[in-house]
Amino acid sequence: MLAELSMDNVSMCPCVHVSMCPCSAQPGMVNKQTENGESALLVAVSKVELRCVQVLLENGADPDIANNDKETPLFKACERNSAAVVAMLLNHGAAVNARCIQGWTALQQAVVSNNVEICEMLLKAGAKHNITNIYGISPIFTAAQTGRIATLRFLLKHGADINSQAADGATALYEAAKNRHQETVELLLSQNADANKPGKTGLLPLHIAAQTGSDTIVSMLIPVTSKARVWRTGISPLHVAAERNRDNVLEALIEAGFDVNTQLSEERSRLYEDRRSTALYFSVINNNVDAVRMLLEAGADPNLDMFKPLMVAARQGCIQTVTLLVEHGADINACIPTHPTTFPAVFMFSMKYLPMFKYLLDHGGHALSCFDCLFGNQPHPPIKPTRSEREHPLQRDTQLRRGVQFCEMISAPSICRWAGPIIDVLLDYVGHVTLCSRLLEHLDSYSEWSSIKEKAASPRSLMQLCRLNILQLVGQKRLKKLPLPGSLTRFLQHKEGVIDDEE
Numbered sequence: 001m002l003a004e005l006s007m008d009n010v011s012m013c014p015c016v017h018v019s020m021c022p023c024s025a026q027p028g029m030v031n032k033q034t035e036n037g038e039s040a041l042l043v044a045v046s047k048v049e050l051r052c053v054q055v056l057l058e059n060g061a062d063p064d065i066a067n068n069d070k071e072t073p074l075f076k077a078c079e080r081n082s083a084a085v086v087a088m089l090l091n092h093g094a095a096v097n098a099r100c101i102q103g104w105t106a107l108q109q110a111v112v113s114n115n116v117e118i119c120e121m122l123l124k125a126g127a128k129h130n131i132t133n134i135y136g137i138s139p140i141f142t143a144a145q146t147g148r149i150a151t152l153r154f155l156l157k158h159g160a161d162i163n164s165q166a167a168d169g170a171t172a173l174y175e176a177a178k179n180r181h182q183e184t185v186e187l188l189l190s191q192n193a194d195a196n197k198p199g200k201t202g203l204l205p206l207h208i209a210a211q212t213g214s215d216t217i218v219s220m221l222i223p224v225t226s227k228a229r230v231w232r233t234g235i236s237p238l239h240v241a242a243e244r245n246r247d248n249v250l251e252a253l254i255e256a257g258f259d260v261n262t263q264l265s266e267e268r269s270r271l272y273e274d275r276r277s278t279a280l281y282f283s284v285i286n287n288n289v290d291a292v293r294m295l296l297e298a299g300a301d302p303n304l305d306m307f308k309p310l311m312v313a314a315r316q317g318c319i320q321t322v323t324l325l326v327e328h329g330a331d332i333n334a335c336i337p338t339h340p341t342t343f344p345a346v347f348m349f350s351m352k353y354l355p356m357f358k359y360l361l362d363h364g365g366h367a368l369s370c371f372d373c374l375f376g377n378q379p380h381p382p383i384k385p386t387r388s389e390r391e392h393p394l395q396r397d398t399q400l401r402r403g404v405q406f407c408e409m410i411s412a413p414s415i416c417r418w419a420g421p422i423i424d425v426l427l428d429y430v431g432h433v434t435l436c437s438r439l440l441e442h443l444d445s446y447s448e449w450s451s452i453k454e455k456a457a458s459p460r461s462l463m464q465l466c467r468l469n470i471l472q473l474v475g476q477k478r479l480k481k482l483p484l485p486g487s488l489t490r491f492l493q494h495k496e497g498v499i500d501d502e503e
Helices: 040-046 050-058 073-079 083-091 106-112 116-124 139-146 149-157 172-178 182-190 205-212 215-224 227-233 237-243 247-255 279-285 289-297 309-316 319-327 354-362 393-401 416-427 437-444 447-456 462-474 486-492
Strands: none
Touching: 040 050, 040 073, 050 083, 073 083, 073 106, 083 116, 106 116, 106 139, 106 149, 116 149, 139 149, 139 172, 139 182, 149 182, 172 182, 172 205, 182 215, 205 215, 205 227, 205 237, 205 247, 215 247, 237 247, 237 279, 247 289, 279 289, 279 309, 289 319, 309 319, 319 354, 354 416, 416 437, 416 447, 437 447, 462 486
């Protein structure tokens, strides 16, 4: 019976007393299998017991009986990287192209072991190098995926298709780039591997190399990758490198001439809730100041995305990025098309950081628009419309025609506690204004803010009005170039409290 074939008995096969082998004592037992489908031969092969394998084969052991995973003795011999056992099995007629439950052949397993000697024996015995597993992966694909240079060269020499694709469209080159196998990529390219075959996601090997961060592989792939083909994918390698913070790759791509203002295709942009489209946006949202600087110096336009990178930087509180973007022409007064406001949208994200808020105002942020209120000194309707919205048609029309007003936004629970200081800063950048009833309501809520209310009262000081007129005529950029006393320059820059060391 099967139970009589114990593992202890099998392990005795290679000993001096070959007569003790169960296959000699009970010839009918030679091909019996365990519950896992393992025959005595399979067990002996798995343990690389050469004498036992020889005795079993000589006594009629079937070399093609597989276990429950459909792994044959030949497959196991390749897995154990034993050329001697492979030779024994082939000499006894083992089926060379049998496939395991995953569809792997003995050749594919020998490729993983990087054993050219075994691969050569298998091919001579009739192994086919184009058989794929259940994922559509052939031996050459496996060699590239695992970086097995020796067996890859062997397969190419024997006619394996270098551009064959797996079920997901990936090629050997694609996988070699994905797994950062530099020498493998170099070999494949030297044999004219096609760098313009995309995987199922539409990405090319160049995209994948940019994603993994290998600037060396990226440099090898750039000359053989069609920029027209890259454009058709709807995404630039710059996007991929920026998303993954691969600064070295980003630099290599910029030096190679990739357009820093290429935008994601509409289809790819829709995959992101914020509808981002530029490499610059990815770097800003990653808070990668070095990448932001690199892209801007290369000519990246900070105003292409629907939700501007400047707004992202302000929301993250990164003054370095905000400064870089403004210095390179970011539109401080841009709006969000999907969420219109009557004031610069970036203010929504910067008012909790007063130094940043002040910086934006210093560089052209429209302060006056914050005091433009449709309701004026009249009672304001509720902030959040309810089912009885028809009771407040004026508010509904305002939302549709003009967008959210500053006084509505500053009344949000997360911001209203800073209403006083925010209004105080804004008043430094405007002349005569009238505070609406809602802003007055905020200033009346704290006694400490009464001075701010007085500051807004007409008439404004002549010095304030002069400052505004001078700045309007001269502009912030030209101000520093004027031969003015330091105290006057500081006043015009709203830095009255700053001491000029040079003065």
